[in-house]
Amino acid sequence: MAQGFGFSLTATDGAARAGVISTPRGQVRTPAFMPVGTAATVKAMLPESVAATGADILLGNTYHLMLRPTAERIARLGGLHRFMNWERPILTDSGGFQVMSLAALRKMTEEGVRFKSHIDGSAHHLTPERSMEIQRLLGSDIVMAFDECPALPATDAVVAASMRRSMRWAARSREAFGERPGHALFGIMQGGVTQELRAESAAALRGIGFEGYAVGGLAVGEGQAAMFGVLDYAPGMLPADKPRYLMGVGKPDDIVGAVERGIDMMDCVLPSRSGRTGQAFTRRGVVNIKNARHMDDPRPLDAACTCPACRSYSRAYLHHVFRAQEIIASMLITWHNLHYYQELMAGLRSAIEAGKLAPFVQAFHAQRAEGDIEPL
Numbered sequence: 001m002a003q004g005f006g007f008s009l010t011a012t013d014g015a016a017r018a019g020v021i022s023t024p025r026g027q028v029r030t031p032a033f034m035p036v037g038t039a040a041t042v043k044a045m046l047p048e049s050v051a052a053t054g055a056d057i058l059l060g061n062t063y064h065l066m067l068r069p070t071a072e073r074i075a076r077l078g079g080l081h082r083f084m085n086w087e088r089p090i091l092t093d094s095g096g097f098q099v100m101s102l103a104a105l106r107k108m109t110e111e112g113v114r115f116k117s118h119i120d121g122s123a124h125h126l127t128p129e130r131s132m133e134i135q136r137l138l139g140s141d142i143v144m145a146f147d148e149c150p151a152l153p154a155t156d157a158v159v160a161a162s163m164r165r166s167m168r169w170a171a172r173s174r175e176a177f178g179e180r181p182g183h184a185l186f187g188i189m190q191g192g193v194t195q196e197l198r199a200e201s202a203a204a205l206r207g208i209g210f211e212g213y214a215v216g217g218l219a220v221g222e223g224q225a226a227m228f229g230v231l232d233y234a235p236g237m238l239p240a241d242k243p244r245y246l247m248g249v250g251k252p253d254d255i256v257g258a259v260e261r262g263i264d265m266m267d268c269v270l271p272s273r274s275g276r277t278g279q280a281f282t283r284r285g286v287v288n289i290k291n292a293r294h295m296d297d298p299r300p301l302d303a304a305c306t307c308p309a310c311r312s313y314s315r316a317y318l319h320h321v322f323r324a325q326e327i328i329a330s331m332l333i334t335w336h337n338l339h340y341y342q343e344l345m346a347g348l349r350s351a352i353e354a355g356k357l358a359p360f361v362q363a364f365h366a367q368r369a370e371g372d373i374e375p376l
Helices: 047-052 062-067 071-076 080-084 096-101 128-138 156-177 195-208 224-231 252-260 270-276 308-312 315-323 327-354 357-370
Strands: 006-013 016-023 026-030 032-035 058-061 090-093 104-108 113-116 123-126 142-144 184-189 212-215 244-246 265-268 279-282 285-288
Touching: 006 327, 016 327, 026 032, 026 327, 032 058, 032 327, 058 062, 062 071, 062 090, 062 096, 062 123, 062 128, 071 128, 080 090, 090 096, 090 128, 096 113, 123 128, 128 142, 128 156, 156 184, 156 195, 184 195, 224 252, 252 327, 252 357, 270 279, 270 327, 279 327, 308 327, 315 327, 327 357
Parallel strands: 032 265, 058 090, 090 142, 142 184, 184 212, 212 244, 244 265
Antiparallel strands: 006 016, 016 026, 104 113, 113 123, 279 285
16 A cells, blocks of 8 residues: 555444544545545635635546646646646546547547547557656656546447446556555456446456456446446455545435445546536435526525525525526525535445444435425
């Protein structure tokens, strides 16, 4: 294990786990939700505001940062933490998913992927070695191995070929990462929704050896039932003494279901993206603040919430500023959403530590089933 990086379990409840990831930049309480700072910012939020929601760690994006402003420029300016004024841990993804989903004119070979930037059409070549170099220049605390993530549905033959290439790339990522005390490299399990392929991938990753392991290739179109089906067995294929990270998830009920099945870390753009489209996540479900029924509503988004949006502003006000396209609408609703997500994670951690996860989950679903029906 990399010096200065560690993981310890503090409690379990069924398959669910509570623990702590230790890094030289601070501890990450798990289960953890990582807000996404794609371009070195969590959109509509100040870094200190993100920290105030309870976030211990952020996610940055290799693909976007390599294109603009470039990893080399960020390194010259002191690294990503200093650049974006975030001193807590940062995890960066490898860029593989964005290359497959955003880049133009992709050509994939065993060596890597050649593509043209979706921003300016410039040519780039991303390989496992280059991905490791970029993430080193950024100064990431947790680095992700370079992988391929095929969209689902896909044939078993396509998924198997992709997974095996990703495992070869994982070995190259491990070698290129080298010895970096205080930093960690996570491998990424692939294999679609096929248990045998997932088992093959997990065995390959364990053989290489990583400081943490991700379950990749989910939340890409397979649906929640299929995702949970994979999570019923996939986390148990990975080392119990290392963090388990589910990439790109998700909605609150996705998060709760993943934690029940043994996942320690998650990330998703949903709370910040929804904040910009007028959707607020509450204990009773989603509130669409643009709906006319909120026009004269003096209540907060969620009476039980202590975020600045709920403490100081009404639904009527949020409806008004959203309709008026005022920037404060995105700021307040995003802050609320991130606060709600972190509050949910704190509740899950406390429930696991108390051995009361089942009643916590039952209450979570019951409250959401009631809907937003509290009287004015």
